[in-house]
Amino acid sequence: MRVRRIVILTLIMAVLAGIVIYARELNAQPSTVYWGSKGANVSTVQSKLKAWGYYTGPVDSVYGAETFNAVKRFQAKNGLKADGVVGPATWAALGVNVGARTAATYQPSRGVSPRGDAMLLSRVVNGEAAAEPYLGKVAVASVILNRTKSDKFPNTLAGVIYQPNAFESITNGVANREPSAESIKAAQDAMNGWDPTQGCLFFWNPSKPVNKWIWSRPIITRIGQHVFAK
């Protein structure tokens, strides 16, 4: 019994899906057809013109000389340019729905959000400062954001984060882990403008070996295990 119900349901779904797809097909704007075209659009033109007496040949979905002449006659009668090409204007005159997609209307914005940035940022924060106090997490996020505004670094968040050898957690893949709720919060605070580093561009753990050059930078503050420098 159960199996039968599932089968019936599936069938109904399939039919419904078919109807939806078919309806979409009907609404879709037909493409331009001309001498040499083949397919459903051509047979639509042929059957329309046949019904109105412009076309006497078979509805064979092949755009040949007969169809061409019929279209030209139809166009001349309807005040269109008699070029034998069925474009948007001719389709409209034939009474076929010309889809709204071609019309130059403005669509209000959808789906622009800084959410993706926040996620990417919080992953690196998680990778670089998982064991740090909350302030240290906000500070690491701030350094990354400050880099995007600096002339010494790439201009985009992804550019800064994926710069070769810029962040250890990106190089070794730790940053791909799911970020903790605290890391997400810290990233959001930094994006909202909380910057405990006052514009720092570098941070490092002084107990680990680092590039000697980096010690020449003026150190602004120390939070948890990290020092922050301009």
Place this chain on the structure above:
Amino acid sequence: MRRWWIIPAVAAVLAAIGVAYWGYGLSGDKRQLVTYLNNRNQRAYFELTDHVQNMEVMLSKGIVSNSPRQRMMIFSDIWQQAYAAQENLTQIPMSGPSLTRTSKFLSQTGDFAWSLAKEYSRGLSLKSGDMQKLNKLHTEAGFLAVELQKVSNDVVRDGVSWAEIKTMADRNLRNQVPASIAGLERIERNMQDFPTLIYDGPFSEHIINRTPRGLTGSMVNGSQAAVVARKFAEAGTGTAYKVVKTEDVNGTIPAFRIHMTPQNAGTPVVITDISKKGGHPLLMLNTRAVNRKNVSRERAINIAGRFLAGRGVMNMAPTYVIEQQDTGVVIFENKQNGVIIYPDLMKVKVALDNGDIIGFEGTGYIMNHRARKNLKPEISEREAMAAVNPKLRIKSKKLALIPLENLQEVLVYEFRGELNGDTFMVYINAKTGEEERILKVIDTNSGPVTM
């Protein structure tokens, strides 16, 4: 019985063959990956060289051209080439931030060219000294182009791949630096001599090294700062705090960082930065967790406003709210003679569970705040409105002071309106009637975002 070793021997040989086959496959995979990486790096490098060469050519064309329209096109093109070059440069796998000067040169050149293009679009022409800067930039770009070419020749000659450079740099094998790395480092050292560049753009030296303008008052010591911090945190939460640690922050605004906890508990920690000059709160963060939302957006705005007034910060008007994870960040702007001063902003973070103030950010205010003169518009609101696209359905309008990229401030009329279902803010210069800027307001789950 006599040949007992045959079976183990065969098994060992088979195992050896298996391992060899597996290893061969691995090394093949690795070779393929290295080549792939190498090709990407090679591409970035050659594109960088190309873009710098184009920059050099375009700079010389900009110098020789005598037509404002042509120059506008050339300068926009330099900007684009410099931007692309910088993009490629930052993809080259060096160890650590060792190409920062070259990057800075590219950013500044592009930025400077863009600022010149904008001048031309406003109908202005080159200022005295601009030509000299262009000449200097052209020389530098020429040097860079030649040096990059040399390095790529070295790479071809040495046969060192970029992937190898990366691993070498990682191992920090300073005694056998490959020619290409040495070349890039040589370029970087020479870029050091490049003079500072001051112009109307965000990367100009005078903007990077700007000083706070709202830092008033006399110096305070650590214990005075601790009192300020404690009062500040207590006013927002109604909890009594004790100071657990005081640190120094040696940034643009030297400050004391005061760590506090409630009188009778070890958590949550509240951190407050108090400026050494004047004892102004710069930043506060309460690290406590926030429970389910219980406070409306309107009430949060009220609470935040009362908090600022209670701390003696007057003339602040809330402009918008960012709602995230049961907290609300209310943005306040300074108001002078009825004009919204956008650069002088403060942010107050409200916990939406019980209305505690759990965050504060006031560096924007301290960096920019001062009494503004010339807040009188020279054209009427009606005249300004005539400059707005007539299709925009205007919902509200007000006078405001906005910062440009070069930190200059302009008095504008702000028209907020709708077109085709989207909300825009159009800023019309209140002196010249020109359209200065357009912001698009996008509604997200966490409140409106402007872009």
